[in-house]
Amino acid sequence: MSPVDKMMNDRANDSYLQQQFQNIKKNANNLLRLSEELMDFRKVETEHLMLHVAPYDIVSFIKEIYEHFTELSLARNIHISFTHDTSWQQLYFDKEQLEKVFFNLIGNAFKFTPDGGKIQVHIENGDDDVKVSVIDNGRGIAPEYKDKLFNNFFQIDDSGHQNKGYGIGLALSSKIATLHSAKIEVDSRIVDEQIQERKTTFAVLLKKGATHFNKQPGYIKPKITVDINKTEELHSLDALFATEPNVVETYMKERDLSILLVDDNPEIRRTIQEILSDKYNVILQEDASNGWEYATEHIPDLIISDVMMPLEDGLSFCNRLKSDLRTCHIPVILLTAKTTQQDHIKGLDKGADIYLTKPFNRRVLELNVRNLLATRERIRENVKHYIQEGMLQTPIVAEEQLPVANELDNEFLTDIINIIEKYLDDTAFNVSILAQKIGMSVPVLYRKTKAVTNLSVNDFIKSVKLQKAAELLLQKELAVYEVCYAVGYQDRKHFSLEFKKKFGKTPKQYAMSES
Structure with a gap:
């Protein structure tokens, strides 16, 4: 492009x-x-799609996706609401894959709902499952088309209207739902005969528990990570471990911090898991290939890797992690039985943050993990402060202005700010466009941005826009409404509220007080 x-x-x-x-x-x-989408669909069709299943709160998960669309709803004057009859409900699912389903369903609702319409996202907590519904009052779907919706590239023959198809998105969503033993129900009906208003609902029914990931007829066998640390579910998962040889163990805890451990020795994996699982979510992988795939998709908070492994050793793996924009910020601890100074220099030269010699002291490992994560948190908070206070300008060149951990993160932040400023007055600009421009998927961009800045992508974009608005107001060359449009806001009231939240004054008060 x-x-x-x-x-x-x-x-x-x-x-x-x-x-x-x-x-x-x-x-x-x-x-x-x-x-x-075709690549993802092909993975499903050829049984190469990996599911990484772990426990998540479905309410906060859907809320995070819903918030992606708030700016679009304001731009198109579409009333969008998020309702739920429970404040928290744990479900097992692959977060990245299920994100694709709900991004697609809500995106389609916007596609087929006219400006000024209504969209509702609702979570209903049942006895055995949770229903997540996306409801709109758009054009609707005729009964004869309902059975064809999940066909690839399906389009409704709508002579006289813009022909908007569902592409392969719904077909892929259906496949991902099937992998989760979930189903998607569709209902479209006229609710007001007088004005011919329709109500269209796409509902995803997600099962509770984890036993539905056991082998079943027609089930595509993925690699699965599951929480096996919950004793009340351990017996129900025995069949899963017996029938699925590709299971990757994950020990999930309530803490959000995740540690990826890559080691081909099962005893070492078990030992380190036992040391760290009380405080962190520990994900176990036995080789660099699987470790790389997990790291680039899920962006863990810290990685521990053995040096001596078959196919690809830990030094090469560490070098790849530190050279990739997605993972360069992640602290890496290398483990090795080699004790010479030259070996240590080689490991540190590849970007490792810590180089530990086996056998290692339990307390030394715990403290190194804690200190590395604490350092990362301080860096994140510093970057967040710089962004929110408007101190992080582009290009970022001065050493004292560089709160990030490495040059690639510097490049990442500079590129994001440049892209936001380039599309500053574009009301259609959103997270998906930013992800395309930066060369990442939306979920990876979300995790990378959160890991580096401690901000969501939306909050990052908003902070840059409002800081630019403040600069324009101080220049006294544009009226407040012109500044509003210049930074991509269509609704002046919404702009004023967001500006006051950030600066404690309305745009007009800010411009006058800085005279």
Whole structure:
């Protein structure tokens, strides 16, 4: 997309070419999105999609996805609400895969709901399952099309309307739901004959517990991580371990901090798990290949790796982690039986934060883990402060202005701020566009941003926009309503409320007080 962006900048004053370039970008982005969906769909079809199942609170999970769409709802004057009859409910699922399902369902609701419409996301807690419904009052679905909705590239023959299809998104969502032993129900009916208002509902029914991940007819066998630390569920999971040889053990605790342990020795894995599982979520992988796949998808808080492993050793694995934008911030502890100074230098040269020699002291391991995580937390809080106070400007060059841990994180933050500022007045700009521009999936961008800045992507974007709004107000060249539009807000009241939350004054008061 860079050549198109360059042409748009070079011909900024040619409105006709700008329109053509916008069409090119839109089509290219659609092709990129579709190719990613096709790759995911192909993984499911060929039984190569890995599920990493762990316990999560479904309410906070859905709320996080729902908040992605609040800016879009304001831009299109669509009333969107999130309701639930329970404040917390633990379910077992693959967070990254299920995100795709609900992003797709809510995205489709916006696609087929006109400006000024209504969308509701509702969670209903049942005895055996939890129903998550996405409800809209858009155009609806005729009965003859309901059975075809989950076919690839399905489009309704809607002569006289813009032909909006469901692409492969619903088909992929259905497959992911099936892997979770869940089902998607669809209902579309007229609720007001006089004005022909429709109510369309897509409901996902997710089972409670973990026993449904046992082998069953037609079930595609993924690699699964499950919480086996809960004694009340241990017996019901025996069949799972007996029938699924690809199970990867995960010991989940209430703490959010996760540690990925990569070691081909099962005794070492068990020992370290026993040491750390009281305080952290410990994910066990037996080789660098699986460790890499987990790290780049789930972005753990810390990684412990053995040096001597088959196929790829820990030094190479560590070097890959520290050279990749997604994982470069993660602290790495290398374990080895080699004791020479040269071996230690080699490990540290590959980017390892700590180099521990086997056999290691239990307390030394605990303290190193604690200190590394505490250091990461201090860095995150510093970066958060810099962003929220508007001190993190681009380009980030001064050493004293660099609160991040490494140059790649510097590059990551600089790129994100540049992209936000480039699309500052674009009301259609959202997290999905930012993810495409930065070259990450939305879930990975979310985790990476949270890990580096302790902010959600939405809060990061909002902070940059409001800081820019403050700068524009101080320049006294634009009226308040013009500043509102210049930073991508369509609703002046919403802009004023957000600005006051951040600066303690309305935009008008801020401009006058700084005179």
